[in-house]
Amino acid sequence: MTLALPALDVQALRADFPVLSREVNGHPLVYLDNASSSHKPVQVLDAVRDFDAHHYSNVHRGVHTLSQEATDAYEAARTTVAAFLGGRHDELVFTKNATEAVNTVAGSFGNARAGERFALGPGDEVCVTEMEHHSNLVPWQMLCERTGATLRWFPLTDEGRLDLSELDALVNERTKVLAFVHQGNLLGTVNPVDVLVARAREVGALVLLDGSQSAPHMPVDVHALGVDFYVATGHKMLGPSGVGLLWARPGLLDAMPPFMGGGSMIEVVQMASSTYAKAPERFEAGTPVITQAVGLAAACDYLTAVGMDRVAAHEGVLTARLLEGLRTVQGVRVIGPDTTEARGSAVSFVVEGVHPHDVGQSLDELGIAVRVGHHCAAPVCRRYGVPATARASTYLYNTEAEIDALVEGLERVKAFWSA
Amino acid sequence: MTLALPALDVQALRADFPVLSREVNGHPLVYLDNASSSHKPVQVLDAVRDFDAHHYSNVHRGVHTLSQEATDAYEAARTTVAAFLGGRHDELVFTKNATEAVNTVAGSFGNARAGERFALGPGDEVCVTEMEHHSNLVPWQMLCERTGATLRWFPLTDEGRLDLSELDALVNERTKVLAFVHQGNLLGTVNPVDVLVARAREVGALVLLDGSQSAPHMPVDVHALGVDFYVATGHKMLGPSGVGLLWARPGLLDAMPPFMGGGSMIEVVQMASSTYAKAPERFEAGTPVITQAVGLAAACDYLTAVGMDRVAAHEGVLTARLLEGLRTVQGVRVIGPDTTEARGSAVSFVVEGVHPHDVGQSLDELGIAVRVGHHCAAPVCRRYGVPATARASTYLYNTEAEIDALVEGLERVKAFWSA
């Protein structure tokens, strides 16, 4: 594979991640569970600690020096994270994770206080896909249950792609919102955002894109994507746990009612009733995820310095090698696209005759961390007739040698379980 | 004042808090904004960093070693934090802050999926007090708006106490939930939980106690308090931002519908509908606040090692000195109880002829951090006829010398503004 860009100096990058020098069960750690959560470079660890140790205070609420420093840092983090995705400062809400971000949007529909575009009731439709993470499925199920709207979904092809043959029927005049994942967390599939957005525009549906797996792994420009909402989560993109984000096209947040009530999201509070602040504050009730936002901004700075196109290219190389390697192991079946075309770096597979739990546990004994289970996407497992899968997912700090270690490890696992 | 306990070695404690050795505007920092947010000792900073650097992974989701270590740490944190409040492991939900905890409970009322005790509609009543933080007021306003229930509240006496003269009328057979603050964040008042709980029991109302200001400052035993729900927030009790907690009496959480949908809170997910996990997982949708919970547990360990009764005694000494000192400054009026009886360490005041903003800013020029504004309790300001107050609030690391610095600083502020 030829790269348009100079390749990453992965060894240098690895030195930034303390955990990568750990041993697990007597072997060097091979961390291939990045789609579940990523590790943090010292730059992020230091930003978090330095802020907490020397500049921390509550924000938006004081005139004293520390409170100003903390407010500055928090709002600068908002600018940085928004810019990382091609958005602007006041288009971005910090949440605790991507899940809260989806719930915030779903909670606005069918709410009497919301603008007209959020009206939803019996006869209306919400459309998702069969490859959604539970976090972009269950909130919509709950919404339909609450409002009487109908949930519909795109089925999947045998190759692990969205089956778009019924596009016009599934996204129709009754569709009020189309929510789908940018890059599937189990299948690794990268979905054709443009096709889906174009159809949504024809029928006037709002579009929420779940970018939990795209923000970490590819260059993203929310305005260019043309979606209305974009959610992502800090811990998968080198940031701390406890911070996620909701980006919204200008104007939408202001038409949405608050999801939670409390401090900071208000304008005038009387005992009997209150008025609410503008977005983004309206959606950040209570003390926000201050330190976590600062940490996430440091993560975005790190990724920007590396270059998201180089991250994507590097992962493309690893994914190609992984798919190739898996092909050499008899009895291994990849669930999801088996080429690098329009796919990310999360690769799910099953090993004939060995339960995914046992695959994962046995790999762990070799120091290799993969995730096993339904990956919060149980319907996908059902679709492909497996109770669970093992999933290897790489990130900027993984090496080709680690891919080889996994492939070799799988041979040993097979040997052990067929003994 | 005689203490039953050996006093704290405050100087030794202070060495644990890096920020306390900072200078602000050429003066040593005097941090008296603890009711807004507290600082973190190195023990917490180290716990957070060590976990993030060496043991971090997503929880509940993997069989590999890191994921097991992270799950162990997260669940051990749940046990520690629950025990700190006298509760048990599976009675405790981690949220992002106290505000989310209140919203989670409020969201359960009037929800068709909730148990009978959460039924709420027109004719029913929700009772709060006039001294609530917005985070324990606005969610109940939103609930009443959603369900048609009526919001009622206890008024305040001139001394800054709850006016309980209409107790039986305000908490009556129609009252379904009584939500009130344990220790007021603006007034510092400690409320008579026993009296209110006894009346709530008579009429069968559920009781939510907002412990955001009590958990950090006094020994708390949720079972002994006899309440149904208790909420608090990590950043005010030496923990990180981004973590709060909801404790509930056994049985209640299981009768509550989920507040948010997503990963981890599910049992069986089909495309059309899902079933939900038991509490506490049911209320922790998505990747939880993993590192933050670990940090909060370290904070609880720190507080336990110091001893919460000693923390309370130390703050009692500081508060007495502060109230005494303020009495010596002409033109200063305390808003709230002016004795240490049944009051905590947050002391609000106004300075005649000087706007609170100017008081706060001028004190900052002397390195003294107090908070100014309505402290997310605007109705309290209205009640006492002030647009805002200045508030000094101490914690275990404050000294009597710092109290004296504030009192002396106020004389200088007055001199400046009357020049």
Place this chain on the structure above:
Amino acid sequence: MTGTDSLYQEIILDHYKNPHHKGLRDPYDVEVHHVNPTCGDEVTLRVQVRDGVVQDVSYDGQGCSISQASTSVMTDLVIGQPVPQALGRAEAFLALMQSRGTLEPDEDVLEDGIAFAGVSRYPARVKCALLGWMAWKDATAQAVGPSTTEETA
């Protein structure tokens, strides 16, 4: 990948490869279906109780080595036992699983079940080890409970 420290003790591997009492059989009083939502493992299990004794336990299902082997061991431990004794063994196994490696299992009570002591150090696998046991407890409670006759298949 085996060894005294490993999760995968020889006993476990033996039961996994050659499970005892597997396959659904008649007659039975109660049949239950249990699922481990975190991994999709499932078991269908039948119980027959006569005169207070666990007459037969039969099952089918899919799952990892731990859940399969544990269910196999369970059938050995409960079939032929009076219900109270069998429940006692279930409690002993549950206690072992929740011990996080701190309990020394009693071989007289748990027989091959002691091979699972190490599993308790792997919280993510404890649920696997308990799947069959929980299904059996559920089915047995139904079989001996007051509503037995209505609920049996």
Place this chain on the structure above:
Amino acid sequence: MTGTDSLYQEIILDHYKNPHHKGLRDPYDVEVHHVNPTCGDEVTLRVQVRDGVVQDVSYDGQGCSISQASTSVMTDLVIGQPVPQALGRAEAFLALMQSRGTLEPDEDVLEDGIAFAGVSRYPARVKCALLGWMAWKDATAQAVGPSTTEETA
């Protein structure tokens, strides 16, 4: 507590202690009431516009030194000015406030308003400094807008 670095420049303190044009006056076209929710500061402000010129601005309210002084300075800067010029000054002041200390204010345009340059380094106080200006912009927009006649008091 003063000094070149301080927020509290002499000019600000002078306007605070001796505010210009304070007190509500007749006649006026529009009266507005603005509140800063984060601190409870409020201002009631009246505007009279004649022939495209800001004829009078009067106000009352409570607030900190910054909000009071800024409102006083604002009246000096807009009274007697053609509306477009006055709005230009408002924009210049707004830009200064949002500059986080990076803008060099133009004394010809902002006169005493340049004393507020330092405020822009204190984000918590920027809203204070803008309270009166925002009220004036709002009232003026109403006074010159198409719906003037209906909305006037």
